[in-house]
Amino acid sequence: MAEGHTIHNLARRLAPVQGSYVRALSPAGTAVDLASLFDGSIAGPAVAHGKHLFWSFETAPTLHLHLGMFGRVQVRLHRRKPSDGQPPTDLPVAGNVRLRFVDTLRKVDIKAPTICEALDADEVAMVRAKLGPDPVLGGPAPKRALDSIHRSRRTLAELLMDQSVIAGVGNVYRAEVLHRLRLDPFIPGREVTPEVFALVWDELVQLMPYGVDSGRILTTDDDLERWRSQLDGPRKPRPTPHYAAYLRTGRPCPRCGHPIAARDLSGRRLYWCPRCQTEGHS
DNA sequence: GCCTTATGTTCAC
DNA sequence: TGAACCTAAGGCT
Numbered sequence: 001m002a003e004g005h006t007i008h009n010l011a012r013r014l015a016p017v018q019g020s021y022v023r024a025l026s027p028a029g030t031a032v033d034l035a036s037l038f039d040g041s042i043a044g045p046a047v048a049h050g051k052h053l054f055w056s057f058e059t060a061p062t063l064h065l066h067l068g069m070f071g072r073v074q075v076r077l078h079r080r081k082p083s084d085g086q087p088p089t090d091l092p093v094a095g096n097v098r099l100r101f102v103d104t105l106r107k108v109d110i111k112a113p114t115i116c117e118a119l120d121a122d123e124v125a126m127v128r129a130k131l132g133p134d135p136v137l138g139g140p141a142p143k144r145a146l147d148s149i150h151r152s153r154r155t156l157a158e159l160l161m162d163q164s165v166i167a168g169v170g171n172v173y174r175a176e177v178l179h180r181l182r183l184d185p186f187i188p189g190r191e192v193t194p195e196v197f198a199l200v201w202d203e204l205v206q207l208m209p210y211g212v213d214s215g216r217i218l219t220t221d222d223d224l225e226r227w228r229s230q231l232d233g234p235r236k237p238r239p240t241p242h243y244a245a246y247l248r249t250g251r252p253c254p255r256c257g258h259p260i261a262a263r264d265l266s267g268r269r270l271y272w273c274p275r276c277q278t279e280g281h282s
Numbered sequence: 283g284c285c286t287t288a289t290g291t292t293c294a295c
Numbered sequence: 296t297g298a299a300c301c302t303a304a305g306g307c308t
Contacts, residue, residue: 002289051290068290070302096302112302114291163291170289217289247288267296268290 002067004168005211007048008136012212013075014046014055020103022057027093027100035099037061037118043103050131050167052115054124061118063099064127068114077106131167135204136212146197149189156192156280157185158266160200169204173211175246175271176219177203179255183280185265185272196280216241220254245271 024038037060044056053065067073082088087102093109098116101108110116119127133142148165149156159165160174169177178185181199210218210227218224220242227239244254248271249262258275 006289066291068300069288070290070300072302112300114300161290172289269288 002051002069002071003170003173003211003217004048004050004134004136005173005208005217006067006215007051007053007065007168008208008212009215010053010073010075011046011048014043014108017043017075017101017103017106017108018045019043020105021087022101022103023087023089025089025100025102027097030096031098031116034116034118038063038101043101048134048136049128050134050163051170052127052131052167054119054128061120062124064115064117064119064124065110065113066115068112071113072111074109074111075106076109078104130164132163132165134167135201136168136208138205141194141198141201145201146192146194149192149197152189154189155185155265156183156187156189156196156200157270157272159189159192161268166201166204168208171268171270172217172243172246173204173208173219176217176243177207178272179245179253179277180219181279182277184278185270187280191282192280193282214239217243220244245273247271 020043022041022043024035026032026035038057041060042058044058046053046055051066055063078088082104085104087104089102091107095111097109097111098113099110132145145165149159152159157174157178160169161171177200181203207219210224214227216239218227218239218241223239223242230236245260248260250259253260253273253276256273256276258273260271261274262269262271
């Protein structure tokens with residue numbers, strides 16, 4: 001589920017590779033030149049900003065990743081320790097792996113990314129300059145985001161998914177956060193009060209870290225409670241999320257029983273409860 | 283097995 | 296507004 005939480009979760013999973021000598025390969029043969037840029041370098045930190053990942057290296061450019069709809073990244077420990085003490089470059093390949101990194105302990109397989117490219121520092125800055133603030137990083141509701149909301153003719157629901165306004169929110173978090181707060185998705189941007197925007201921002205700041213930790217979009221009180229009640233540990237099982245509105249067209253709203261509605265809005269499906277999501281108008 | 287849909291973004295018309 | 300990218304899962308037959 002590649003909304004922002006997925007990418008922050010990925011950055012965390014890449015942290016153990018930092019400082020390692022890595023080999024980079026293109027198992028599918030579709031990114032041979034790209035792989036050669038990173039082959040033999042030392043991995044640095046991976047940083048997430050919204051749905052974008054920036055993975056730096058000591059003697060190479062930064063790898064810029066965006067998973068889009070279909071992209072996946074697997075980070076797996078090797079089953080066996082390499083006998084020669086070198087990163088194994090002859091491991092089996094499952095499916096279409098665009099780019100693979102290996103160190104002596106683990107492999108990182110990148111499949112079907114929308115963006116997978118090498119950037120220098122200036123180019124990274126240019127990409128990041130187009131992204132709004134990221135709720136996973138926390139902090140108070142940013143004035144910059146509210147300003148762009150006020151300048152817009154679009155609705156709150158559309159603006160929430162504009163990555164230049166807020167970075168990292170996708171269609172699931174949008175539907176679930178608006179539902180949790182009983183907010184009407186169609187409030188015009190210029191009518192969004194600072195109080196309403198603060199509610200939305202604070203809710204994202206509170207909810208998204210659970211997504212980063214669990215790797216799943218947890219937004220209902222039951223799911224959150226179930227996750228919190230489990231003991232932390234390396235084998236903590238990944239929960240199955242239950243949504244209140246997302247993908248629940250025609251099924252009863254868990255709060256008021258009215259059927260969940262769905263419609264296309266700027267090319268994306270919006271799910272909401274027309275009866276109880278009426279708040280937020282000034 | 284086949285068809286539809288999906289967490290996203292960019293580009294062409 | 297629709298197509299393209301190109302993968303996986305679920306519903307259906």
